[in-house]
Amino acid sequence: MAAAERAGMTGTMASHYAEEFARAEGGLVGADSGWFKAARRRALTHFGRIGFPTPKEEEWKYTSVAPIESRSFRLAGHPRNGLDVAELDRLRLIEAHELVFVNGYYSAQLSRLASLPAAVSVAPLSEALPDSLQEHMERQAEQPGNGFAALNAALLSDGVHIRVGSGVTLKTTLHLLFISTAPDGPTASFPRVFIEAGANSRVLIIEHYAGLTPEEYFTDALTEINVGPGATVEHYKWQMEGARGYHIGQMLVHQQRESRVTSYSVSLGAALARDDIAVSLAGEGAGASLNGLYMAKGRQHVDHHTSIDHQQPHTTSAEYYKGVLAGHARGVFDGKVVVREGAQKADAELTNKNLLLSEHAEMDTKPELQIYADDVKCSHGATVGQLDEDALFYLRSRGIEYSQATALLTYAFADDVVARIAIEPMRHAIERHLTAYLPRAALDMELL
Amino acid sequence: MATHPYEVEALIGKEYAAGFYTDLEADTLPPGLDEEVIRHISSKKNEPEWLCEWRLSAYRHWLTQKEPRWATVVHPPIDYQGISYYSAPKTKKDGPKSLDEVDPKLLETYEKLGIPLHERAILAGVAVDAVFDSVSVATTFKERLAEAGVIFCSFSEAVRNHPDLVRRYLGSVVPAGDNFFAALNSAVFTDGSFCYVPKGVRCPMELSTYFRINAANTGQFERTLIIADEGSHVSYLEGCTAPMRDENQLHAAVVELVALDNARIKYSTVQNWYPGDENGKGGIYNFVTKRGECRGHNSKISWTQIETGSAITWKYPSCVLRGDNSSGEFYSVALTNHYQQADTGTKMVHLGRNTRSTIISKGISAGRGRNAYRGLVRIAKSAANARNYTQCDSLLMSDRCAAHTFPYIEVKNPSARVEHEATTSKISEDQLFYCRQRGIAAEDAINMIVNGFCKEVFKELPMEFAVEAQKLLSVSLAGAVG
Numbered sequence: 001m002a003a004a005e006r007a008g009m010t011g012t013m014a015s016h017y018a019e020e021f022a023r024a025e026g027g028l029v030g031a032d033s034g035w036f037k038a039a040r041r042r043a044l045t046h047f048g049r050i051g052f053p054t055p056k057e058e059e060w061k062y063t064s065v066a067p068i069e070s071r072s073f074r075l076a077g078h079p080r081n082g083l084d085v086a087e088l089d090r091l092r093l094i095e096a097h098e099l100v101f102v103n104g105y106y107s108a109q110l111s112r113l114a115s116l117p118a119a120v121s122v123a124p125l126s127e128a129l130p131d132s133l134q135e136h137m138e139r140q141a142e143q144p145g146n147g148f149a150a151l152n153a154a155l156l157s158d159g160v161h162i163r164v165g166s167g168v169t170l171k172t173t174l175h176l177l178f179i180s181t182a183p184d185g186p187t188a189s190f191p192r193v194f195i196e197a198g199a200n201s202r203v204l205i206i207e208h209y210a211g212l213t214p215e216e217y218f219t220d221a222l223t224e225i226n227v228g229p230g231a232t233v234e235h236y237k238w239q240m241e242g243a244r245g246y247h248i249g250q251m252l253v254h255q256q257r258e259s260r261v262t263s264y265s266v267s268l269g270a271a272l273a274r275d276d277i278a279v280s281l282a283g284e285g286a287g288a289s290l291n292g293l294y295m296a297k298g299r300q301h302v303d304h305h306t307s308i309d310h311q312q313p314h315t316t317s318a319e320y321y322k323g324v325l326a327g328h329a330r331g332v333f334d335g336k337v338v339v340r341e342g343a344q345k346a347d348a349e350l351t352n353k354n355l356l357l358s359e360h361a362e363m364d365t366k367p368e369l370q371i372y373a374d375d376v377k378c379s380h381g382a383t384v385g386q387l388d389e390d391a392l393f394y395l396r397s398r399g400i401e402y403s404q405a406t407a408l409l410t411y412a413f414a415d416d417v418v419a420r421i422a423i424e425p426m427r428h429a430i431e432r433h434l435t436a437y438l439p440r441a442a443l444d445m446e447l448l
Numbered sequence: 449m450a451t452h453p454y455e456v457e458a459l460i461g462k463e464y465a466a467g468f469y470t471d472l473e474a475d476t477l478p479p480g481l482d483e484e485v486i487r488h489i490s491s492k493k494n495e496p497e498w499l500c501e502w503r504l505s506a507y508r509h510w511l512t513q514k515e516p517r518w519a520t521v522v523h524p525p526i527d528y529q530g531i532s533y534y535s536a537p538k539t540k541k542d543g544p545k546s547l548d549e550v551d552p553k554l555l556e557t558y559e560k561l562g563i564p565l566h567e568r569a570i571l572a573g574v575a576v577d578a579v580f581d582s583v584s585v586a587t588t589f590k591e592r593l594a595e596a597g598v599i600f601c602s603f604s605e606a607v608r609n610h611p612d613l614v615r616r617y618l619g620s621v622v623p624a625g626d627n628f629f630a631a632l633n634s635a636v637f638t639d640g641s642f643c644y645v646p647k648g649v650r651c652p653m654e655l656s657t658y659f660r661i662n663a664a665n666t667g668q669f670e671r672t673l674i675i676a677d678e679g680s681h682v683s684y685l686e687g688c689t690a691p692m693r694d695e696n697q698l699h700a701a702v703v704e705l706v707a708l709d710n711a712r713i714k715y716s717t718v719q720n721w722y723p724g725d726e727n728g729k730g731g732i733y734n735f736v737t738k739r740g741e742c743r744g745h746n747s748k749i750s751w752t753q754i755e756t757g758s759a760i761t762w763k764y765p766s767c768v769l770r771g772d773n774s775s776g777e778f779y780s781v782a783l784t785n786h787y788q789q790a791d792t793g794t795k796m797v798h799l800g801r802n803t804r805s806t807i808i809s810k811g812i813s814a815g816r817g818r819n820a821y822r823g824l825v826r827i828a829k830s831a832a833n834a835r836n837y838t839q840c841d842s843l844l845m846s847d848r849c850a851a852h853t854f855p856y857i858e859v860k861n862p863s864a865r866v867e868h869e870a871t872t873s874k875i876s877e878d879q880l881f882y883c884r885q886r887g888i889a890a891e892d893a894i895n896m897i898v899n900g901f902c903k904e905v906f907k908e909l910p911m912e913f914a915v916e917a918q919k920l921l922s923v924s925l926a927g928a929v930g
Contacts, residue, residue: 058518341848356862359829369853371872374844378872384827384859385866 014048016072021154024075029126029158035134043141043153053146062332062364063274063303068246073188073218075157076103081183087212088179093425096175097122103180104157104189119165122174126158133161133194136224148248152190152222159192166198173423174205180245182215193223197231204234206426211242211269223251227259229283235263238426241270250276257283264421267294267302268433274303281308281315292321293417295437296329303332310339310346319350322417324410325361333365341372350380355413407438477534483507486635489534493604496611502624506634509625516628519791520820520852521760523733526698533636596652599644603671606642613644617675621704621741629700630737633669640671645680654910655684670701676711678744683714685913701736709744716909718917720757728787731759738765742774750777752908754917756924759788764822766795769803776805779905783924784817793823798831809840810902813849814925820852827864834864842872843901895922
């Protein structure tokens with residue numbers, strides 16, 4: 001695309017979202033907060049300046065967001081139009097605090113928030129907008145990387161702020177459910193999640209994105225997690241957007257001394273999905289474990305970019321991502337590990353394994369190490385390939401037919417990650433999805 | 449880790465052994481680059497019209513290109529107009545016909561470097577096409593090669609005597625406008641080596657060329673073209689040293705390899721250009737484009753490189769595996785000490801069926817050195833049953849150095865099998881302790897461990913080079929661990 005033409009396009013997109021902004025500003029969260037409005041405006045200006053990323057940028061080399069750029073998504077006017085409550089109920093998890101957002105807007109009616117311990121607060125931004133968020137809002141408004149964070153800051157319709165006080169263990173899972181129904185044609189939603197885990201606290205959160213519509217829509221989500229000293233956060237991202245949904249998600253994690261974060265990212269839906277996870281191990285002894293599974297078929301495009309920044313000594317990270325690609329699907333993985341000067345005794349390990357099931361599927365992977373310290377242990381590995389022929393032969397020699405054997409091994413490949421998921425209902429749901437995903441003859445469940 | 453100050457002082461400060469400067473009267477163009485300069489180079493070399501045109505089109509393409517910025521190297525901007533693009537040692541009218549006719553000062557230079565052209569050539573069975581600055585001055589063993597039908601000569605000679613071959617293959621692997629530095633080279637290259645091995649011939653000896661940069665402010669723009677015709681074998685050795693001087697010198701070479709059906713090319717490099725002093729002052733900028741194409745089926749190209757010199761190394765010897773069942777190999781040891789920077793790696797582009805590639809890269813960073821492996825493995829849709837194995841290991845020897853790994857893996861065929869592994873670590877205390885408690889001095893122990901780390905690559909080198917490479921490594925690293 002010619003530069004001038006591109007600039008023109010970014011221009012029209014910027015003005016399209018500026019119009020959306022002008023139309024909806026009064027109804028958006030924080031309309032009566034001065035600093036919030038100012039941050040939104042700045043974000044909008046920033047977006048106008050940088051626009052959407054292009055494949056010319058290294059971080060977007062393999063992923064074109066042209067489909068998002070070429071459509072004029074609107075903010076949903078009547079978010080709850082056309083919502084099938086029965087379908088929604090199927091997405092609920094038992095024994096969890098549930099916050100439900102429909103097309104980016106919080107619905108108190110659909111949410112289930114039982115009483116919480118005293119030092120824990122969980123509230124949608126539309127109900128409480130603590131001043132402590134100001135700094136975050138302002139920072140993300142002008143994030144240099146790409147336009148999506150700025151667009152989210154400019155147009156965020158609602159979000160949630162979670163604070164867990166020092167030393168508190170929140171036993172019940174927090175389930176954040178973001179539903180898209182595309183009530184009035186192609187809509188966009190901009191959810192925002194803030195999580196603050198106090199010193200030595202413990203919390204488990206599921207971010208769940210689901211599309212209940214065959215229509216096109218766009219989700220641009222941003223999550224920030226601040227983990228206090230000694231705190232433990234388990235975060236699950238469960239992406240089940242609709243077949244014509246576009247999902248761009250960004251998660252920024254900041255970890256203090258001796259804190260632990262375990263992240264699971266399961267990407268199953270959306271026509272185009274891009275997930276960015278950036279973890280700063282900013283305190284000595286902090287550790288992060290990132291796990292991921294993506295499965296795509298048809299013409300799906302799924303992209304994961306992770307970056308782990310070891311800033312202090314004795315920090316550890318372990319990353320394990322697996323992908324299965326069928327049909328014309330295309331997968332992208334970019335895992336970056338940085339060890340800063342002085343971050344001695346850092347230990348980092350990264351693995352990305354991919355399975356290509358069809359001749360039109362494609363995988364681009366790039367594990368990356370940048371090391372500026374000497375007393376470290378870092379390794380990464382990446383593979384792209386097919387099922388193990390010996391394993392196939394073994395199964396077939398025992399009378400299991402080819403399609404069954406393939407299905408079984410594919411299932412085992414993916415279940416390697418799924419089995420690590422501690423939340424039972426979520427694990428079962430994903431395993432069901434896995435079974436349905438498998439090619440040709442569905443897997444004979446008795447074999448499992 | 450314990451420090452050994454006496455060793456550090458004694459050995460880190462070791463002077464660049466090949467640092468001297470031969471005073472030769474050079475026929476040098478004033479600095480600057482425009483179409484006139486290119487025409488001048490072309491006419492000086494009595495080149496045919498098509499080659500002059502080819503240079504000019506490369507130059508015009510170069511004008512539209514920008515210097516690449518993606519590598520993790522930093523250097524002050526290069527003034528391309530401040531470089532003199534032609535310099536030739538004064539020779540007698542028709543060039544030397546034997547060693548006796550060669551400028552004795554030149555021969556002296558090679559003596560100092562330990563390359564006694566006549567003796568060593570006979571003893572080691574190596575034909576040396578010595579390149580001094582930009583023009584070939586001595587070529588040996590022509591007759592023996594000619595008997596086998598191998599054409600091995602300077603590039604200008606090839607243009608004169610084998611214009612059809614040159615015209616057919618020049619730029620067919622690295623197009624004139626391939627990248628910024630390749631375009632520059634295509635426009636202004638002054639000489640280099642040319643080798644053609646005819647059908648079914650196994651080259652009777654290892655071919656080698658020694659490159660040296662000499663006259664001040666003269667960028668070297670070498671061009672190497674090697675063609676291995678059907679069923680032939682050739683092993684080519686390239687070694688570099690450069691005299692010590694303070695100004696950064698640009699070296700932008702292009703190497704093209706073509707392997708036809710069942711042919712094999714082995715290309716080995718020991719690169720020891722002047723790396724700059726311990727404060728990062730001076731040193732060579734080595735921006736090289738090397739690429740081989742396995743054009744025929746069952747062909748094989750193997751790159752082996754030992755990179756210990758240059759202030760900046762920017763080089764990615766690559767293989768385009770076009771022929772079915774062809775294979776590519778890349779073995780590399782890159783060492784950066786003091787303020788040296790290296791951004792090196794390879795590209796393996798699999799196009800044919802059953803193509804295989806192996807990448808073994810060993811990076812060693814010491815002092816404030818920066819070392820990056822940057823590689824691409826691309827399996828095209830047509831490359832059924834392609835196979836790649838990549839291993840890149842980094843060894844860190846100081847707390848101020850850096851080691852990076854940037855592997856790109858692109859797979860478009862499901863029958864491909866691609867594996868990539870990388871590790872980064874330092875020499876473990878345990879290994880050192882084990883050696884020392886058996887009475888091995890720390891310095892020797894480190895050399896031993898480092899040599900062990902690089903063994904997989906060294907064993908790919910021809911014998912003479914393997915010895916030189918090990919020596920080079922211990923000299924470059926001496927005292928770096930403290």
